[in-house]
Amino acid sequence: MSAIFHAGISGARGRMGRAVDQVLDARDDVVVAIRFDWGETPDLSLCDVVIDFTSAEASVALAQLAAERGGPALVIGSTGFSPEQDEAILAASEKVAIVRSGNFSLGVNILIGLVEHAAQRLDARDWDIEIIEAHHRLKLDAPSGTALMLGEAAAAGRNADLADLRAAPYDGLTAERETGKIGFASIRAGGIVGDHTVMFGSKDETLTLSHSAIDRSLFAKGAVVAAAWVRTRRPGLYDMQDVLGFRQA
Numbered sequence: 001m002s003a004i005f006h007a008g009i010s011g012a013r014g015r016m017g018r019a020v021d022q023v024l025d026a027r028d029d030v031v032v033a034i035r036f037d038w039g040e041t042p043d044l045s046l047c048d049v050v051i052d053f054t055s056a057e058a059s060v061a062l063a064q065l066a067a068e069r070g071g072p073a074l075v076i077g078s079t080g081f082s083p084e085q086d087e088a089i090l091a092a093s094e095k096v097a098i099v100r101s102g103n104f105s106l107g108v109n110i111l112i113g114l115v116e117h118a119a120q121r122l123d124a125r126d127w128d129i130e131i132i133e134a135h136h137r138l139k140l141d142a143p144s145g146t147a148l149m150l151g152e153a154a155a156a157g158r159n160a161d162l163a164d165l166r167a168a169p170y171d172g173l174t175a176e177r178e179t180g181k182i183g184f185a186s187i188r189a190g191g192i193v194g195d196h197t198v199m200f201g202s203k204d205e206t207l208t209l210s211h212s213a214i215d216r217s218l219f220a221k222g223a224v225v226a227a228a229w230v231r232t233r234r235p236g237l238y239d240m241q242d243v244l245g246f247r248q249a
Helices: 015-025 056-069 083-092 106-121 145-157 217-230
Strands: 005-010 030-036 049-052 073-076 097-100 128-135 182-188 195-201 206-212 236-238
Touching: 005 015, 005 056, 005 217, 015 030, 015 217, 030 217, 049 056, 049 217, 056 073, 056 083, 073 217, 083 097, 097 217, 106 145, 106 195, 106 206, 128 145, 145 182, 145 195
Parallel strands: 005 030, 005 049, 049 073, 073 097, 097 236, 128 182
Antiparallel strands: 128 195, 195 206
């Protein structure tokens, strides 16, 4: 049996926080030491790692607090970060190990790899890329963090940055798409857990790669795997490609 470690849950009363709590409770190699929410002051010394599904603002504050005291390690699943908040997380990772991902699903991370390879091989002059994502009605950010990850993978396949290829939303009487751009569409309805589709379209054919989340525990399980992995790592900013061994950490 693996050595027992102590975990904290940030955003414990939220939907994902409750899902993480259930997954942790089912494991015999972890003790949940603290549960807290935004605005509360946790005793981080009780934890080897904290799993955080809150907001960009709350995650940055937590990362800075952990960096100030040299721990614990963090798993951050929040999305919607500004460039300044991205920089703050990166700075904190110089002092503590952080796994940050817009999606902790194994299937999604495999999809990311497939999208990058497809974009490498399909000429941008002939093949358009559209990313469609659907989530529950209460999700705050759009496009989703996962959709942006897929966009970044597609852009990387074309040896470019997403910021340079991202298309503006199609709207109005002059909404014709630009060749080589990557488009996004967001759907918010009901209780959709998370659906992501990447469409490669040419004049002759369409290639569609997609992933559907059936139960939110999917993300919680991946986050707990990341927590068990990152708690013993050196300071740095990691993602699920590192956790799953697809990249040398």
